[in-house]
Amino acid sequence: MTRASRPFLESPLRQFLLGCCLLVAAAGALFVFQRHAIVAALEQESVALHRLASQRADQHDAHLTALSAIAAAAADDRRDLFLDVAATITRFYPRIDEVQLIPLDPGGEPIGTEPVDPQTAELVRAAAKVHDGKIVLLPHPTRAHHYIMIKRSPNSAAARYGLMLGVDAAKLLGGASPYWSRPGVSLNLSLPDGQPLLAPGPAPKTIRVSRTLDSASQPLILETGVAIRMAEIFPLALTGFTLAAVGLGYTAAISALRQRARTRAAMEQARISALDSRLAHASRVNALGEMASGLAHELTQPLTAILAQAQAGRRMVDRGDMARLATVLDDTVKQARRAATMLERFRNWSRPQQMPGSACDLRDVIENVHALLTPLAASCGTRLTFHIPDNAVLVAADAIEMEQVVFNLMRNAVEATSASDSAGQVTVTLQQDARQAVLEIADNGPGVSEELRRRLFTPFTTTRANGTGLGLALSQRLVERAGGDISLVEGGSGATFRVVLPRRQGLAGATP
Structure with a gap:
């Protein structure tokens, strides 16, 4: 302790003033930290919600394109085909709760998932006749918190129909995160012209975030906000703990000699270095x-x-x-x-990986694994059933790595059925569309317990006495390296694992 600092620290008044300054500084730091945490949480949740809503909105364009193609090809002769596709869309995408095909001729009969009122039908006709080929967005004339997408079909001057999708704006944003049900949090969704679709209340003026969905056809305005309350800035327990810690630390600091402080610091540094x-x-x-x-x-x-x-x-x-x-x-x-x-x-596991330049046929992968696991399935009394398309299913992935993934999943399924009282059954289903290939491996075994589901893809997680617990973890890494996703399908008996891999264009032929 120097001669200059000793009088200051030995004066009770100056000690009190310094302590008050430290407490005020601690309160200010706590305010900045808590406010930053609230803003960061709002921005993070808003980005996640914006990404989710944009992805869902992009799906609507694909649905309209598919329905328009069906309508143009066979709407008059095959009403059942159009209705089947429309019903499938509304079943798998609950936010789309209405599909209508309105003839531009007022004398024509509408085709839809439910009866349409004359006002809505006329609105669709008018929009389909005047628009320039782009999708029209309008608020639903009879349903709150809904908007409609209107597209002419065929999308040309010779259009015969107006195609409409009814979208529930609440479900478009639903299921994102429990964060949006917290007090003080506001969530608004508006049409591009500002007409509100989902506005439970005015957005708080304290912090607001406004974004436009990344959808060319549905540039809806997503506005989020949160009100900063004093109870959140200064939580009772955290504030008391912080002020008490600052006060105690200050008391301990002024009661110790500088030399002892330096010694303790050196000892602590040595301990941390050893640790x-x-x-x-x-x-x-x-x-x-x-x-x-x-x-x-x-x-x-x-x-x-x-x-x-x-x-x-x-x-x-x-x-x-x-x-x-x-x-x-x-x-x-x-x-x-x-x-x-x-x-x-x-x-080379830890080195940066590049996407393979050639494609592998998943049918060949499944055939090779089938040959390897046939003896194991026979010894376990398990029946293997395959649903494989006739055409090649090409994905941009390494064939050996994909064989390892399929081998792990099929082997786990066969071994799971061996513990079942009923006859074992493993079903392998492979499907594809223009963008991705989907492989599902299902068994009728005992399924996966709820406790195990939370750490299913964690290394060294296994229920077998001689298992390493690395099969699913390695399979997940291999699939993700190929740009895909692997997951356990919820619901149903037994266990079903789904592997989704993107299809790549412009690749060489399948690897041998």
Whole structure:
């Protein structure tokens, strides 16, 4: 303690004034921190809601295009076909609760998911006749918090129909986050011209965020806000703890000598440095163990195949069957190269990955896994059923990695059915559309417990005594590296895993 600082710290009045300044500074810092947290939460939730609403709005364009194509091709002759597609859309997308096909000829009969009133029908006709080919957005004439999308069909001067989708604005934004039901939070949605669709109350003036949906046809205005209340800025427990901590710290600081403070600081720094060293060492050991376990898990399949082929080759040598031995050796070499490829992938596991330049056919992947798992399914008494399209299903992914994903999922499904009292059944379904391929693997086993669902894709999560718990975690990483998604489908008996992979255009043919 210096001579200049000693009189100041030894004066009770000056100690009190300094303590008050520190408490005021602590309260100001708490205000800034809490306000920043509130603003950050609003911006983060607003961005997530904006992205979700924009994605949902883009889906409406695809629905209108599909319905328009059906209407132009066969609306007069196949009303049932149009109604079936419309019913499917309203069932899988509850926010779309009305589909109408209105003939531009007033004498024509409307086709829709429900009866349409004359006012709405005339509104659709008028909009379809005058617009320039773009989708028209209007508030629903009879339903609150709804808007309608109107498009002429065919989308040309020779249009015969006005196609309408009725969209529930509340459901367009629904299910995003519990954050939007909190007190003081406001959520408004308006048409591009400012007409409100969803406005439960005026947006708070304290903090407001306004964004336009990223949809060319539905540039709806999303406005969010939150009112900052003193109870949120200065929570009782946090404020009391902060002020008490500042006061106690200040009292302890002025009662200690500088030399002792420097000594304690040096000791604390040494302790933290030692702790950091131990934690860094533990992290390296854990990472090494995870990589080793993953490598052993990945190599089990090709090494098992090599062992089986070697045993078969030995029996052929004993019998003198040299003609078939060459085939067995070829398969052994193939599996050895497969293991070498896996080792190379683990060596490059942490390096930045690029999307493959060629496509693989998921049908070939499933066929290869089917051949590998047929003996296991037979031993477990499990029936394998496949629903595979006739045309190639090409995705931009590595064939070996996709085989590993399908192998893990199918093997888990077969082993799950072995514990069931009824006859085991595993169904593999592969579908595709213009943008993505969807693979579903379902079984009639006991399903996945609620406790396990929360950490299903976490490494080392397993229910088998001899399992490594890395199969689903590695499968998730491989699928995500290919730009796809893997998930457990909710509902139904047993367990159903869904793999969604984007289809790529402009690729070379399927990899061998």
